[in-house]
Amino acid sequence: MTAHRNLHIENSRRSRNARPLSLPALAATVLLSLAAAVSLTACQNVATYVQPSLVRVIDASYSAPAIDVSVENQQLGANLGLGSITAYGTVTAEGAATVSVAPVGSTSALVSTTASLLAGQQHTVFLTDNGATPASYNLTILTDQLTPAPNGQSAFRFLNQALKAGAVDVYLVPSGATLANTVPIVTNLAAGAVSAYISFPSQSVTMVITPTGVTTSKYSSPVIALYGGEVRTVLILDTKLTTNPPVNAILTDDAD
Numbered sequence: 001m002t003a004h005r006n007l008h009i010e011n012s013r014r015s016r017n018a019r020p021l022s023l024p025a026l027a028a029t030v031l032l033s034l035a036a037a038v039s040l041t042a043c044q045n046v047a048t049y050v051q052p053s054l055v056r057v058i059d060a061s062y063s064a065p066a067i068d069v070s071v072e073n074q075q076l077g078a079n080l081g082l083g084s085i086t087a088y089g090t091v092t093a094e095g096a097a098t099v100s101v102a103p104v105g106s107t108s109a110l111v112s113t114t115a116s117l118l119a120g121q122q123h124t125v126f127l128t129d130n131g132a133t134p135a136s137y138n139l140t141i142l143t144d145q146l147t148p149a150p151n152g153q154s155a156f157r158f159l160n161q162a163l164k165a166g167a168v169d170v171y172l173v174p175s176g177a178t179l180a181n182t183v184p185i186v187t188n189l190a191a192g193a194v195s196a197y198i199s200f201p202s203q204s205v206t207m208v209i210t211p212t213g214v215t216t217s218k219y220s221s222p223v224i225a226l227y228g229g230e231v232r233t234v235l236i237l238d239t240k241l242t243t244n245p246p247v248n249a250i251l252t253d254d255a256d
Contacts, residue, residue: 052090053117054146057125058235058252059084060161061137066104069125071117072097076125079104083237085252093119101127101139115141122146122254124233128161128192145197148229148255154202155231157254158186158195162247164238166191167212172205172224179208179217188212202226209236209247219245231255 057069057077069077069086072094077086091097100112117123122144130136149155158170169184186195189212207221231254239248 050093051120053093053119054088054122055091055117055125056088056123057084057086058127058159058233060126060128060159060235060237062163062238062240063129063135064101064110064127064137067101067110067127068104068106069127070100070102071125082240083235083248083250085235085250088122091117093117099125099139099141101125101137111137111139113139113141117141118143120146126159126194129163131163131192140194142194144233144254145231146255147231149199149202149231150229152202152228153199154226154228155197155199156185156234157197157232158189158234158236160189160191160193160195160236162236162238163191165211165218165236165246168236168247169210169212169214170234170236171208171210172200173208175204175206175223179215182208197231202228202230207234207249207251209249219247219249221249221251224251229256 055071055076057080059067059080059082062082067080068075069080071091074091076089076091077084080086094117096114097117098112099115100109102109124142124144126140126142128138128140130138145155160168162168167188167190170186170189171179171182171184173179173182185198185200189195204223204225206223208217209219210217233252233254235250235252237248237250239246
């Protein structure tokens, strides 16, 4: 009983002798608490961050008017026409995003689709004509290669929308070589078809496109200098005002 009373007396003395925190010490304590709270909030924000999706537009429709393209009401391209290829834009990654193509300034869509736009990935909104029905269109979402090709390699993908020319062979003729002694990188690519990405050793090349099975040049590009890592998409279109050459090719960057 005496020991208990003594302990109570000692605690009372300590309580009376304890000094309140000074203002500087109190301020430091508050600042430490705020810093801890901010740090926790920052950690939570990083943990919940979702990478956007990178999306561009390729207009390969011969019959569509000038168009605007949007994803979830966010405009990606404006006043686009045949052969237009936009830069990549960022959109919120969605499992079921609405992609809409409309005449310039209109809210009535020519065509729309629902697409899975993946976080941290690249996609192309690809508009083409639906040959089976006049004034109707196909809207395809392509998944693009995001990472550069391996060291010493380049990778090309081909979109054949040369509907009049039909199926084509594509050659990448190295500098100093001829078409006759070059093997085509892709053969019999049908009108409307999309090839996979095809890798090859990087060097300076001339792209030559011919009708399938023909070894006479119908289209030749300027020299394309490749140093390694390049990833490219090639859009092949009918030429509208000339038959010589019958096709044209537009090269666009996917990755480097």
